[in-house]
Amino acid sequence: MTSLGQFYPVDSPVHSLDPRAKIVATAALAVGLFLIDSTTGLLFVAAALVALVAASRIPVRTFLRLLRPVLFIVALTVTFQILFSREGSVVLEWGFLEVHSGGLRLGFFLALRIFLLVSAAGLLTATTAPVALADGIEDLLSPLKRVRFPAHEVAMMMTIALRFIPTLGDEAEKIRGAQAARGADFSEGGPVRRARSLIPVLVPLTVGAFRRADELAEAMESRGYRGGEGRTRYRELRFRKRDALAIAVSVLVLLVGVML
């Protein structure tokens, strides 16, 4: 039910921020994290993020569950970093494998960085409704419209894609159920057999996705949709003082982090 990128609808100061402010702050953090190279700096940013998660009123356990899929990638990266880095003194030796102190330090750093990065992105998507997120991205990209970048179309594609993730998820679940009722088993056998057992799900899912795309296009056309020009919004984004403040505070936190 809960997965990375899912919106968690509760009322909180973080939820009510302008999506543009949250996107900018997240982007700043993504860059800033790679400028910070002291442990205290990273921990300082981590503390700020913890405070934000608390302010977002998302239960900590739910939030951590959102991050679970990333743990594997973190573990993998760290393992490689530790095993193949040759900096500093040798801490451990086992056959041809050597663990160096520099590698440990780098591995720890990398893990913390990825973790913070994903937490920030997860917080963004958990506190921002998909539609608001797409609106925010469209606004942020709109200066590029001058060079004929189709900002509205890109945002619309993102909105539709995001909108249809749960729909396709439901559909996949239904088809899985229907095939399970016909004796399909998705958990037995080796990787090849398991992949093969997905064919009865993937084929109808793809066919259904194309059918839906057709239907949606027709529905949009029959309601007079014709792209971004002159189009108004039902929900106007309002950039308020506290949004500017949120960006300022994020940048400040990052600057302090870099200096620490």
Place this chain on the structure above:
Amino acid sequence: MRLELRDVHHVYARGTPFQVEALRGVSLVVEQGEVLGIVGGTGSGKSTLVRHMNLLLAPTSGEVIVDGVDATTLGKSGLRRRVGLVFQFPEAALFAPTVEEDVAFAPRRLGLEEAEVRERVSETLRSLGVGDLAGRSPFALSGGEKRRVAIAGVLAMGPEVLVLDEPTAGLDPASREELLALIRNLREAGVSVVLVSHDLDEVAEVADRVCALQEGKVRAVGTPAEVFYSDPAQAPATVRVASLVNASRPGIGEPVRLDETLGALRALPGV
């Protein structure tokens, strides 16, 4: 077989803001060889209920019992072969290049001999009146044909209970009649059928017993006459007509099926 649900509760997305209690203590029996109609408005829990009949969903609390044995001890594949579940819009799960292969999916999964599989496939397709489509692509068929092929895909397992979730939704009247005829034939052959529908008229035509769900609970269960006459506001056209006529011309009784109702009306003195 006798399929029993005892005090089944089901809660979706428990412990999240999306939590929904879809079933609130449903107890129900599907007797051997009967047609049980399940009716109720959208969101009354019909589809959730039928997914418990082959344990595609496990009850949050409560039990599913098959011939007196707790169904969870039977093994899922065994149970699913005995209780065939046809989803709403089952044609959405067609996947094979030909109709024949699609219908053969379930019998092959049972590990039957190839000759036996072919025999079952052609027999099932024929019983549904689509024997001539075996070599076609399931994606190139009409809506009614797709529906029948998809139902054949479950029926080919030879289930003892066939559960049909809204099998006639979106079908034309002729295809609908054929499906109802199929249900009658299955009952003749000793197969129990659970027919979920919000078309009360079709339930009235084929059901031996009716269960009315409302907000995840059983509102009424019994013969079609008992259930439909208990609330004529939510009854098939035949029952509403008979109730109205009965108000001015008593003595019409409680007919449910169309032929019964016609007979009762014609038998009224002076008609």
